[in-house]
Amino acid sequence: MSVQLYPGRIFALGMLMSLTALIILYMELSKKTLPEFRKLAGLDALPEMMGRAAEMNRPVHFTTGLGELTGTVAPQLVAGLAVLGHVSELAARVGVKLVYTVYQAQVIPLATELMRQAYVKEGKADAFKPEEQIVYMSGEQFAYASAVQGFAERERPAANIMIGPFYAESMLFAETFFRIGAIQLAGTARGYQIPFFAVVCDYLLIAEEIYAAGAYLSKDPIQVGSIRGQDIGKIIALVLMLAGVITTAAGMTVIADLLKM
Amino acid sequence: MMRLVRRQIPIGVVIVTSVIVMSDYFFKITGTGPLVTMLTNWGIILTAFTLGFGAINLFYLHTRHIRRRTSGQWFFSIWLLLMVVVFAGTGILTGATSSTYTWLYNSSYFALSATVYSSLGFYMTSGIYRSLRARNIEALLLLITGTIAVMRNAPALAVAAPILIDMDKWLSEFVVTSAQRGIMIGAALGAIALGIRTLTGRETGFLGRLTEAEREG
Numbered sequence: 001m002s003v004q005l006y007p008g009r010i011f012a013l014g015m016l017m018s019l020t021a022l023i024i025l026y027m028e029l030s031k032k033t034l035p036e037f038r039k040l041a042g043l044d045a046l047p048e049m050m051g052r053a054a055e056m057n058r059p060v061h062f063t064t065g066l067g068e069l070t071g072t073v074a075p076q077l078v079a080g081l082a083v084l085g086h087v088s089e090l091a092a093r094v095g096v097k098l099v100y101t102v103y104q105a106q107v108i109p110l111a112t113e114l115m116r117q118a119y120v121k122e123g124k125a126d127a128f129k130p131e132e133q134i135v136y137m138s139g140e141q142f143a144y145a146s147a148v149q150g151f152a153e154r155e156r157p158a159a160n161i162m163i164g165p166f167y168a169e170s171m172l173f174a175e176t177f178f179r180i181g182a183i184q185l186a187g188t189a190r191g192y193q194i195p196f197f198a199v200v201c202d203y204l205l206i207a208e209e210i211y212a213a214g215a216y217l218s219k220d221p222i223q224v225g226s227i228r229g230q231d232i233g234k235i236i237a238l239v240l241m242l243a244g245v246i247t248t249a250a251g252m253t254v255i256a257d258l259l260k261m
Numbered sequence: 262m263m264r265l266v267r268r269q270i271p272i273g274v275v276i277v278t279s280v281i282v283m284s285d286y287f288f289k290i291t292g293t294g295p296l297v298t299m300l301t302n303w304g305i306i307l308t309a310f311t312l313g314f315g316a317i318n319l320f321y322l323h324t325r326h327i328r329r330r331t332s333g334q335w336f337f338s339i340w341l342l343l344m345v346v347v348f349a350g351t352g353i354l355t356g357a358t359s360s361t362y363t364w365l366y367n368s369s370y371f372a373l374s375a376t377v378y379s380s381l382g383f384y385m386t387s388g389i390y391r392s393l394r395a396r397n398i399e400a401l402l403l404l405i406t407g408t409i410a411v412m413r414n415a416p417a418l419a420v421a422a423p424i425l426i427d428m429d430k431w432l433s434e435f436v437v438t439s440a441q442r443g444i445m446i447g448a449a450l451g452a453i454a455l456g457i458r459t460l461t462g463r464e465t466g467f468l469g470r471l472t473e474a475e476r477e478g
Contacts, residue, residue, distance in 0.1 A: 013287045016453065023457045067468040075452040078459070081297045105315030105377055106308045138320040139371065140375040140448075154333055168381055176382040189448040196385075199392035199403075207444045208451030211474045222463050230454040236447050 006175040018236075023229030037224055042203030043083075043216055046161075049183050050090045053158035059097040061118060061157040062087060063148065063173070066141060066189065068104045072248025073165035075211065076189050077107065079112060080164035083187075083216030088118030088163060092127060102136045103144045106246045107211035145169035149176045155181045162197075163210055165188040175199035187213070270463045278459055321344065344369075406432055 005013070015173055026035075052062045062084055067077030084100060088094070091098035100111055112130045119128035137147035149172060152160070160177040162170075170186075170193040178200050186197035187205025197204050205213065208230070215223035244255040278300055284290065291405040312378040323338035325331075331338075336443045348365065355361045393408075412430035456463035 002289075002291050006287060006289060009287050017448070019453055020457050023454055024461065025286075027461070027463065042389065043295055067305075068308075070308065075455050079455060082464070083376075083411075102315070102318075104308075104311075104313040107312045108311060108318060131318070131321050134318070134470070135322060136315040138313070139315065140374070142374040146373075150337070168378060171384045171388060172377070175388055189451070191444050191448075194389065194444065199386050207448035211414075211448070211451030211455040214455070215458070223458055226454050226458050226463070230450050231337055233450045233453070234447060237450070 007213060008260065011259055013235075016026050017235045019229070022232050023226045026232070027222045028223040030221045030228070033227070034221045035224055035228045037227070040209055040213070040216055041102065042183065042187065042205050042209075045164055045183075045185065045203050046087060046090060047158040048088075049161070050096055052183055053096045054094045054210060056158045058158035059155055060087070060091060060156075060159045060161065061148075061152065061182070062098060062100045062161045062163075063179070064100075064107065065162060065166040066144070066169070067107070067164040069110075076163075076165045077104075079187075079210040079213055081107075081110065083161070083163045083210075083217065084111065085114050085118055086136070086217040088115040092122035093123040094117045095124075095127070098156070098257055099151070099157070100134050100135055101144075101148050101219065104139060105136055108134060141167065141169060147172035148173060152176045152180055157182050160184045161186075162201075163205065165190050166193045166197075166254050171196045171200070176181045180261050199219050202234060268465065272465065276460055276462065279456070318344070406436075 011016045023099060030105070042066075046104070050060065060066065062075050063085055064080035064084070067073055067080055069077060088098055090096075098115070100115070102108055102111065111134050114131070115133065116125070116128055119125050135151075137151075138144040142185055145168075150171075151157075152173075153176070157177070157180075160173070162173060164187075166173075166188045167190070170188070174184065174197055184201040185203040185205070186201040187210040189193060189207040190195065191207070212227050212230075240255065241258075244259075245257050281293065281300065282296040282297060285293055309474050323342050326334045327342075329335070348362075349363055351362050352461065390406065392400070393404045395404050398463075409425060409428050409432065412422075413425040453463060
C-alpha cells in the first residue's frame with residue numbers, strides 16, 4: 001500500500017493539523033479554567049421566544065433551511081440540529097407546540113430521535129407527536145418555500161427559528177413571518193443571505209456563530225474551549241493575510257507560494 | 262447498553278467515515294478509492310431510502326387534514342396528494358426523463374417555481390423599505406450604501422451621474438468583498454471546529470443534548 005500526499009493540498013493539511021492541535025489543546029485547558037464566552041443575544045432570547053409562544057398559545061416554527069446531510073452545507077445542518085435539540089427541550093418544558101418543517105427527508109429520522117430525546121429528558125415523552133411536529137414539506141426549493149409560507153399564514157406561529165443554509169427563500173420566510181408578527185431568530189453561514197436576515201429578523205447569528213451555538217447552549221466547558229482554539233485560528237488567518245499583503249506589496253511571492261503548496 | 266447504541270456507535274461511525282473520506286481528500290492511498298466510492302454510494306442509497314419516510318409523512322399528514330376537514334387546508338391536501346400520485350405514476354410508467362414527464366414538470370412545477378421566485382422582488386422591496394431608516398449609525402450606513410446601489414442600477418441616474426458607477430464599484434470591490442471574506446474565513450474556521458468537536462466525540466448536539474452524567478464521562 002502506497003501513501004502519497006496530493007500536491008497543492010500540503011499547506012491545507014498543515015493548517016488543518018495545526019488547528020486541530022490548537023483546538024484540542026484549548027479543549028484540554030478549558031477543563032481547568034472555563035473560558036469566557038461572548039454573549040449571543042439570539043440564543044439567549046430562546047426562552048423569551050418560547051415564553052411568548054406559551055402566552056399566546058401559538059406554535060413555534062423551526063427550520064434548517066435547505067440543509068442536507070451530505071455536501072458542503074452539512075455542517076450548517078448539524079449546527080441547526082444542535083439548536084433544534086435545545087429548542088425542543090424548552091418547548092417541552094413550557095408546553096409549546098414546536099413544528100419542524102423538513103426540506104430533506106433524510107433529516108426526518110435524525111430529527112425524530114433528537115426531539116424525542118429532548119421530550120423524554122423533560123419528562124414529557126407523551127407530549128411529543130412526531131407526525132404533527134416533524135412535517136416533511138417538499139424536496140424542491142420553492143415548493144418547500146411556499147409550503148412554509150402557507151404554514152405560517154394558517155398556523156400563525158408566535159416564533160420562527162431558522163438555523164442552517166438558506167438561499168433565495170430566506171427573504172420569503174423572513175418577510176412572511178414578520179408579517180404575521182412572529183419573533184424571529186435567524187442564523188446562516190451563507191454570506192449572501194445574511195443581509196436579508198439582518199434587516200428583517202429580530203435576532204441574528206452570523207456565520208461562525210451558528211457553529212458555536214451547540215457549544216454555547218450545552219455549556220460544556222470542553223466544547224466552549226474549542227471555540228477559543230477556533231479564535232486563535234482566526235488570528236493566524238489574520239496574520240497570514242497581513243503578511244500576504246506586505247510581502248506582495250514588496251514584490252515577494254513567499255506567502256502566495258506557501259498557500260499553493 | 263442504551264448509551265452504547267444511542268451515542269457511542271453513532272459517534273464511532275461518524276469518526277471512522279470522516280477519517281476515511283478526509284484522508285482520501287489529502288492522500289492518494291492505493292486501495293481506498295473503492296472504499297470511499299462505496300461510502301458515498303451508501304450515502305446516496307440511504308438518502309433515496311429516506312424519501313420513503315418523506316412520502317409516508319406527507320401522506321399521513323395530509324390524509325389527516327382531509328379526514329378532519331381542516332379549515333383552509335383540506336382541499337389543498339387533496340390537490341397535493343393527487344399531484345404526488347400523478348407525478349409518481351407518470352414517472353414510474355414513462356420514466357423520469359420521458360417527454361411526458363418533462364412536459365408535466367415544466368408546465369406545472371417549473372412555472373410555479375418561477376412565479377414564487379419572482380415574487381421575491383416584492384418581499385425584498387418591503388424589507389428594504391423598513392430597513393432603510395436612519396435609526397442609528399449602522400442603519401444610516403446601510404441607507405447611504407443602499408441608496409448609492411439603487412441609484413447606480415437606475416440607468417438614467419447612472420448616465421446623469423457617472424460617479425455613482427465608481428462609488429458602487431468601490432463599495433462592491435473593497436467594502437463588501439472584504440466583509441464577505443471575513444465572514445467566509447470565520448465560517449470556515451467554525452465549520453472546522455465543529456468537525457473537530459464531532460471527530461473527538463464532544464459535539465453531540467445532533468444526537469441530542471448531553472446529560473450531566475454523560476458530560477462527566
